[in-house]
Amino acid sequence: MSRGRAGDASRKPALVVISSQALSLWNFRGPLIRAWVAAGWRVVALAPDYDDAGRARVASLGAEPLDYSLGRAGLHPLRDVLDIARLVGLLLRLRPACSFAYFVKPVIYGGIAARLAGIPRRYAMVEGAGYVFSDPPQGPALRRRFLRWAVVALYRLGLAGVRKVLFLNRDDEEMFRMLRLVSPDQTECVGAIGVDLDHFAPASSVVEPLVFILAARLLVEKGVREYVEAARLVRRLRPEVRFILLGSPDQNPGSVSHSELLEWSSEGVVEWQAHVDDVRPWLARASVYVLPTWYREGVPRGIQEAMAMGRPVITTDMPGCRDAVVDGETGLLVPPRDSRALADCMLRFVDAPGLVCRMGQAARKFAEQAFDVHAANDRILRAMR
Structure with missing residues (x-):
């Protein structure tokens, strides 16, 4: 047989x-x-x-x-x-x-x-x-x-x-x-490659305290240093706000160093966690997903996962990122390489935590329309005929 x-x-x-x-x-x-x-x-x-x-x-x-x-x-x-x-x-x-x-x-x-x-x-x-x-x-x-x-x-x-x-x-x-x-x-x-919307199910909003998260390959071009600097600026005004940095150094020549990660963690400006196989528990405990990249993305998978779980997004007005976020509705777009502008956007959520819930709900609805992996696969299969 x-x-x-x-x-x-x-x-x-x-x-x-x-x-x-x-x-x-x-x-x-x-x-x-x-x-x-x-x-x-x-x-x-x-x-x-x-x-x-x-x-x-x-x-x-x-x-x-x-x-x-x-x-x-x-x-x-x-x-x-x-x-x-x-x-x-x-x-x-x-x-x-x-x-x-x-x-x-x-x-x-x-x-x-x-x-x-x-x-x-x-x-x-x-x-x-x-x-x-x-x-x-x-x-x-x-x-x-x-x-x-x-x-x-x-x-x-x-x-x-x-x-x-x-x-x-x-x-x-x-x-x-x-x-x-x-x-x-x-x-x-063909647009975004999509995510499993059942696997990345919506999670309750987190507002006390507000928690920002960057989960990605830790490349300089991903805006990791801008994220850390923005965290410093926000914590000077609102020290209760938390910042999570999730990921590990990469073989790519643009990777941040392990020593930088240890320095930021010991300083207390961010809570660093190395790569995990399942990002969902980390997104569930976060309020807002942040990707301040100046890298030419496709359509970032991390943004898709976060929005599917009902998380608003702060990202840059760059190729791929601006395709994923509706500015002012599902998140906020900032100029690349601008830590001050990034910090100002973070403070908008800190000062008006109701935005976390409102934009998070809109993010999930957008994900259902644009990030369904099965619809994405159908587009790929049609393109391959």
């Missing part, structure tokens, strides 16, 4: 998902993988950092977890070329009918490898333009300019011949067209 099932699986057309992070496969792509499996695909999920628990979680989605070699951060020409060659060999052995890559390196290197392996149907999802297109206040340094030039060139190779490139916001789609990385008939904006 088991042999028959294995034989049936081997006859199904194979779809290879190429990611740079195993966690994202079940955390971000889980419902989509289930939808592919239900549609009759044999889904093979590639990631460079599986552990036993991760393999089990991906297998529970109906997919086959498979390791491959990929450096997540930075450009390392010799290693990257070897990784592409190994991936070509792996894809030639798998002989999939379709590939789907997301995150920067999988889109670029996975796209190049899939093309060399002769995969006929190739798809890519751009989830935000990312680090190299996010300029620091003093403007891009020479190293970042070179990196941007290299990434643009590599994107051009990785996206060549891709059947459809999916974007989460119009700003990124327009930028990629302007850079001539994609053609107009090659792109489609």
Whole structure:
């Protein structure tokens, strides 16, 4: 009997998902993988950092977890070329009918490898333009300019011949067209990837005391330092207000350091907690979610989760963020890199705690309309035809 099932699986057309992070496969792509499996695909999920628990979680989605070699951060020409060659060999052995890559390196290197392996149907999802297109206040340094030039060139190779490139916001789609990385008939904006609205159920509002939370990858570009400085400004006036910082240092070159986190925590300005697998209890005990990013986001997953749980949001008027928040209704938009403006918005909630409840209810309603993961998956499946 088991042999028959294995034989049936081997006859199904194979779809290879190429990611740079195993966690994202079940955390971000889980419902989509289930939808592919239900549609009759044999889904093979590639990631460079599986552990036993991760393999089990991906297998529970109906997919086959498979390791491959990929450096997540930075450009390392010799290693990257070897990784592409190994991936070509792996894809030639798998002989999939379709590939789907997301995150920067999988889109670029996975796209190049899939093309060399002769995969006929190739798809890519751009989830935000990312680090190299996010300029620091003093403007891009020479190293970042070179990196941007290299990434643009590599994107051009990785996206060549891709059947459809999916974007989460119009700003990124327009930028990629302007850079001539994609053609107009090659792109489609599918909006937010969505969250499970039952899993991220509304929680009661918290107003005594008011608690702000930033939960994200702890990158400088995410506005972590602006958040800490705004917390200092608010606590000078209202010392009872709490500020939670949730996340861990990252391999990305823009990560804040572990020593900074310890310093902020010992100072008492923020309560730092390293990465957790389930963010819901932390959002439930918070009043307002804050993401002061100056990073070119897709549509931030953290904002979607917070709004689904009925939390108003303070974020920046940046690509992706302004697509997720209706200023003055579901939250507040602030200029990027402006700690004073961020603190002023926080104080609006502190001085008028009724806004937490009113905007939180509006946030949940907006999430029901715009962030339903099942509707998002339908849009992706339609784009892939």
